[in-house]
Amino acid sequence: MAFQEWTNVALSFLSPEVCQICGDERATARTGFVGSNCRNQVRFIRPPFCQRCGLPFPGDLTTRVECENCREMDLYFSSARSAVAARGPVLDAIHRYKYQRALWFEPFLADLLIREAGPVLHPGKWDYIVPVPLHPLKQREREFNQAERLARRVSAATKVPVQTRLLQRSVPTRTQTLLSRPERAANVRRAFALREPRRLAGARIVLLDDVLTTGATTSACARVLRAAGAGDVCVWTVARGL
Ligand SMILES: [Zn+2]
Numbered sequence: 001m002a003f004q005e006w007t008n009v010a011l012s013f014l015s016p017e018v019c020q021i022c023g024d025e026r027a028t029a030r031t032g033f034v035g036s037n038c039r040n041q042v043r044f045i046r047p048p049f050c051q052r053c054g055l056p057f058p059g060d061l062t063t064r065v066e067c068e069n070c071r072e073m074d075l076y077f078s079s080a081r082s083a084v085a086a087r088g089p090v091l092d093a094i095h096r097y098k099y100q101r102a103l104w105f106e107p108f109l110a111d112l113l114i115r116e117a118g119p120v121l122h123p124g125k126w127d128y129i130v131p132v133p134l135h136p137l138k139q140r141e142r143e144f145n146q147a148e149r150l151a152r153r154v155s156a157a158t159k160v161p162v163q164t165r166l167l168q169r170s171v172p173t174r175t176q177t178l179l180s181r182p183e184r185a186a187n188v189r190r191a192f193a194l195r196e197p198r199r200l201a202g203a204r205i206v207l208l209d210d211v212l213t214t215g216a217t218t219s220a221c222a223r224v225l226r227a228a229g230a231g232d233v234c235v236w237t238v239a240r241g242l
């Protein structure tokens with residue numbers, strides 16, 4: 001039995017069929033133990049948003065081409081999109097998923113992403129899904145890479161294959177949380193590299209991560225992939241930090 005199934009079994013003994021966000025409604029393993037009241041608080045990202053980095057604009061500013069985030073960043077991906085806003089139950093679930101190994105939230109998070117990304121990620125249009133890698137030390141400590149696990153679920157839903165052997169995080173970086181946009185970009189600029197030298201010959205790649213804030217991390221990955229010959233690199237994340 002896989003680790004995740006064990007945790008689900010353990011959880012169903014401890015707190016049977018109860019929403020793990022509010023503790024106050026029914027929820028099952030299949031729905032990631034998030035009940036309908038908490039699901040109703042999830043805010044999907046809807047237009048208008050920046051065509052490049054996906055940052056939502058307040059109001060109806062549909063004509064703006066470049067947002068404040070894009071003006072301050074050198075972005076190497078063609079576009080970034082996120083399924084939902086990183087707040088409320090989603091933010092809670094992501095933090096506990098990553099930092100407390102609350103893997104039972106994974107179906108909830110993956111379903112949000114698949115619901116939005118699934119309809120636009122066709123195997124004929126994209127060659128690989130590449131999860132943003134963790135540094136090996138961090139991955140050993142966390143025991144899993146959340147981006148990779150989510151990527152496998154998106155791949156199962158879209159039939160776009162996952163490629164985990166392409167990129168590596170060769171430099172351990174400080175957490176980005178308290179850094180400004182330029183500091184974030186500098187912090188991760190040289191953090192990623194190809195695992196081994198190869199030419200990507202126009203490959204069309206979907207970079208996948210759990211959260212996107214400024215895009216500094218995914219852009220650093222996209223830069224490496226583009227330099228190796230990738231034809232197009234787009235980004236999908238479950239949540240957008242706003
Ligand atoms: Zn709930």
Ligand SMILES: [Zn+2]
Pocket residue numbers: 050051052053054055066067068069070071
């Ligand atoms: Zn933007």
